[in-house]
Amino acid sequence: MSDVLLSVKNLEVTFKNGKENFTAVRKVNFDVHEGESFALVGESGSGKTTIGRTIIRINPATKGEIFFAGQKISGIIDRELDTYVIRNIQMIFQDPMASLNERATIDYIVSEGLYNFGLFKDENERREKVFKALNDVGLLEEHAERYPHEFSGGQRQRICIARVLAMEPKFIIADEPISALDVSIRAQVLNLLHDLKNKRGLSYLFIAHDLTVVRYFADRIGVIHQGELKELATAEELFARPLHPYTRSLLSAVPMPDPDVEKHKSLLIYDPSVHEYAQEGPSWREVFPGHFVLANSKEEVEYRAAFTTNSPSRR
Amino acid sequence: MEQNNGILKVRDLVVKFRVRRRELTAIRSVSLDLYEGETLAIVGESGSGKTVLTKTFTGMLDTNGRIAGGTIEFEGRNLVEVKTDKEWEKIRGVKIATVFQDPMTSLNPLKRIGIQITEVIEKHQKLPPDEAKRIALSLMDKVGIKDVDKRFYDYPFQYSGGMRQRIVIAIALACKPRILICDEPTTALDVTIQAQILDLIRSLQKDYGFTTIYITHDLGVVANVADRVAVMYSGQIVEYGSVREIFYDPRHPYTWALISSLPTLARKGEPLYAIPGTPPTLFNEIKGDAFAPRNRYALGIDFEEEPPFFKVSESHYAKTWLLDPRAPFADPPQAVKIMRKKGNIYAESAAEAGK
Numbered sequence: 001m002s003d004v005l006l007s008v009k010n011l012e013v014t015f016k017n018g019k020e021n022f023t024a025v026r027k028v029n030f031d032v033h034e035g036e037s038f039a040l041v042g043e044s045g046s047g048k049t050t051i052g053r054t055i056i057r058i059n060p061a062t063k064g065e066i067f068f069a070g071q072k073i074s075g076i077i078d079r080e081l082d083t084y085v086i087r088n089i090q091m092i093f094q095d096p097m098a099s100l101n102e103r104a105t106i107d108y109i110v111s112e113g114l115y116n117f118g119l120f121k122d123e124n125e126r127r128e129k130v131f132k133a134l135n136d137v138g139l140l141e142e143h144a145e146r147y148p149h150e151f152s153g154g155q156r157q158r159i160c161i162a163r164v165l166a167m168e169p170k171f172i173i174a175d176e177p178i179s180a181l182d183v184s185i186r187a188q189v190l191n192l193l194h195d196l197k198n199k200r201g202l203s204y205l206f207i208a209h210d211l212t213v214v215r216y217f218a219d220r221i222g223v224i225h226q227g228e229l230k231e232l233a234t235a236e237e238l239f240a241r242p243l244h245p246y247t248r249s250l251l252s253a254v255p256m257p258d259p260d261v262e263k264h265k266s267l268l269i270y271d272p273s274v275h276e277y278a279q280e281g282p283s284w285r286e287v288f289p290g291h292f293v294l295a296n297s298k299e300e301v302e303y304r305a306a307f308t309t310n311s312p313s314r315r
Numbered sequence: 316m317e318q319n320n321g322i323l324k325v326r327d328l329v330v331k332f333r334v335r336r337r338e339l340t341a342i343r344s345v346s347l348d349l350y351e352g353e354t355l356a357i358v359g360e361s362g363s364g365k366t367v368l369t370k371t372f373t374g375m376l377d378t379n380g381r382i383a384g385g386t387i388e389f390e391g392r393n394l395v396e397v398k399t400d401k402e403w404e405k406i407r408g409v410k411i412a413t414v415f416q417d418p419m420t421s422l423n424p425l426k427r428i429g430i431q432i433t434e435v436i437e438k439h440q441k442l443p444p445d446e447a448k449r450i451a452l453s454l455m456d457k458v459g460i461k462d463v464d465k466r467f468y469d470y471p472f473q474y475s476g477g478m479r480q481r482i483v484i485a486i487a488l489a490c491k492p493r494i495l496i497c498d499e500p501t502t503a504l505d506v507t508i509q510a511q512i513l514d515l516i517r518s519l520q521k522d523y524g525f526t527t528i529y530i531t532h533d534l535g536v537v538a539n540v541a542d543r544v545a546v547m548y549s550g551q552i553v554e555y556g557s558v559r560e561i562f563y564d565p566r567h568p569y570t571w572a573l574i575s576s577l578p579t580l581a582r583k584g585e586p587l588y589a590i591p592g593t594p595p596t597l598f599n600e601i602k603g604d605a606f607a608p609r610n611r612y613a614l615g616i617d618f619e620e621e622p623p624f625f626k627v628s629e630s631h632y633a634k635t636w637l638l639d640p641r642a643p644f645a646d647p648p649q650a651v652k653i654m655r656k657k658g659n660i661y662a663e664s665a666a667e668a669g670k
Contacts, residue, residue, distance in 0.1 A: 249507060253507040260661040
C-alpha cells in the first residue's frame with residue numbers, strides 16, 4: 001500500500017455552548033493514503049463534516065492528533081506549516097450556489113488563493129494558472145471574465161473545483177460535492193474528480209450520505225454515526241459484508257434504482273439498544289483483513305460467524 | 316391496464332411564463348391520465364417542468380405564469396377555468412393537497428405544531444376546536460409522532476427534519492384529499508429518514524385510499540414508490556409506462572441516458588456516462604425533438620420534426636422517432652441492457668415461484 005498522507009488519531013471535537021458541552025466527534029481513527037479516495041458516510045449530525053473542518057483547521061481538535069505528510073497539523077502550529085496546510089489541503093463545499101462570491105469575476109475567484117499566498121511571479125503567470133485550472137475542469141478561458149450567476153449548477157461546482165486546483169493541493173476534502181446537483185450533472189462532476197485523481201495523483205476525503213455514489217467513487221469507506229466510526233473497510237468489502245447493524249440499516253435504506261428489488265426489500269432500523277455494552281464496552285477491532293468494526297468481543301465472534309458459515313447473500 | 320377509472324385528466328396543457336419581458340414556454344403540450352389509487356412518479360431534471368405541471372392542478376402558478384392552452388379535468392370540471400382564490404380554496408388542500416420538499420419552510424416557525432394542524436381542520440371542515448384537536452391528535456399519532464399530547468404544544472424548531480415532514484404530511488391529510496402531490500418530499504432528509512417517510516406515505520395511502528403523484532429526480536425513490544412513471548424533458552412528457560416498463564424496458568434515449576448515468580450500474584474506475592450539453596432554452600420555439608442535440612441516437616428527422624408518441628404496449632408510450640418502423644436499429648447503452656436482463660431474471664424467478 002502507498003504511503004499514508006493523512007492520519008487522524010483518536011480525534012475528539014467538543015463544542016462548548018455556555019455550560020453545555022457537545023461532543024460531535026469522538027475517538028475517530030483513520031488514515032488516507034496517497035492517491036486514495038477515502039469516504040466518510042453518515043447521516044446529518046453524525047460529525048462527518050466536523051471531521052473535515054477539523055482537518056483544515058476551521059474547528060480545533062479537542063483531543064487527539066492529525067498528521068499530514070508526516071507533520072502534526074492539529075493544535076498550535078507555526079506560520080510556515082499553517083501556510084503549507086492551507087495550500088495543500090483544500091475543500092470543495094456542498095452548495096455551489098452559496099460558495100462563490102457573486103460580485104467577483106471567475107478570474108478573481110480562481111486566483112484569490114494565489115493572491116493570498118503570492119503564488120505567482122507576474123500577471124502573465126497568474127493568468128496562465130487560472131486558465132490551466134479552468135481548462136482542467138472543462139471550462140474555457142473566455143469564462144474567466146464572467147460572473148458566477150452566468151453559470152449553471154454543474155458549471156459552478158467546476159469553478160469551485162478550479163479554485164481548489166489553482167492552489168495545486170495534494171489533498172482535497174469534498175464535502176457532499178454532488179448532492180446539490182442534478183442527476184445528469186452529477187456524473188460530469190464525479191468523472192472530473194476521478195480524472196483529476198488519476199492525472200494528478202490527488203487524494204480525497206469524500207464526505208457523503210449517498211452510499212451508491214460512494215460505492216462507485218471511494219476506495220475505502222468509513223461509516224460514522226453519532227460522532228463515532230462504526231465500521232471501516234474497502235468499498236467492495238463493506239457492501240459484501242456489512243457487519244455493524246448501523247451499516248446494515250444504512251444499506252437497507254438506500255433506494256436502489258431497481259423496482260423489483262425495492263418493492264421486496266425490508267427496511268432495517270438501527271436500534272442502539274441491541275448492543276450489550278454493560279459488561280464489556282466496544283473497541284475498534286479488525287474482524288476481517290482491513291475490515292474494522294466497533295464491537296466488543298462477543299459481537300466480534302457473532303459478526304465473524306455471520307459471514308463465514310453461510311455465504312454473503314445480502315443484496 | 317386494469318384501472319380505467321381516471322381521476323385527473325390533462326390534455327394538451329401549455330403553460331407560459333413572462334420573464335424579463337420575454338415569454339417562456341415551461342410546459343409544451345402535456346397530456347396525462349392519473350388513475351384512482353395509483354402512485355405516479357414524474358421524473359426529470361430541474362427545469363424540466365415537473366413542478367410547474369403539478370402546480371397547475373392546485374392553481375399555484377407564480378403570478379407571472381399562465382395556462383395558455385389545454386384542459387385539466389377533475390371531478391367533472393375543467394381546472395383551467397377555475398380562476399378565483401375562493402373557488403380554488405375548495406380544491407387546493409381539500410381535494411388536492413401538496414407536500415413540499417423542505418419541511419423547514421412549509422411550517423410556520425412561530426406557531427405551535429398542534430395549532431397548525433387544527434386550524435386547517437377548523438377552517439376546511441368547519442369543526443369546533445375540541446373536535447379538531449381530537450382529529451389532529453389522531454393524525455399526529457397516525458404519522459408516527461410519539462407522545463402526541465405533549466408534542467402537540469411544541470414548536471417546529473423542537474422537531475427534527477423527519478418529524479417536521481411527518482407533520483406536513485399530517486396537515487396535508489387533514490382534509491382527506493383525493494390526490495396527494497409529493498414534490499421531492501424526502502430530498503432534504505437523510506436516507507434512513509427518507510425510507511421511513513416513503514413507507515409512511517405508502518401505508519397512509521392504503522388507509523386513506525388517496526392517489527399519489529411523486530415528483531422526484533431520484534430514480535431510487537421512483538423504483539421504491541411508483542406504480543407508473545412519466546419522464547419529463549424540456550416541458551414535455553417523453554416516455555411513460557409502468558415502473559417495470561420504464562426501468563427494465565425503456566425506449567426513449569433520454570430515459571436511457573438517465574439510467575446510464577446512475578453510479579449503481581457503473582463499474583469502478585470506468586467513467587460514468589454523462590449527458591453532454593445542457594437542456595435547450597425554453598424562450599425560443601424548439602424545432603424537432605428537444606433532446607436531439609444531446610442525443611447520440613438522434614436521427615436526421617429529430618432536428619426537423621417533433622416525434623409523436625409511439626405505442627410500446629397498452630400502458631407504455633415513448634415520444635421518439637427511434638420507434639418509427641422506418642428508423643434504423645438503435646443498440647441501447649450497456650446499462651439499459653443490464654437492467655433489461657435484471658427484469659427478465661426477476662420475471663422468471665417470479666414465474667418459478669408461482670408454479
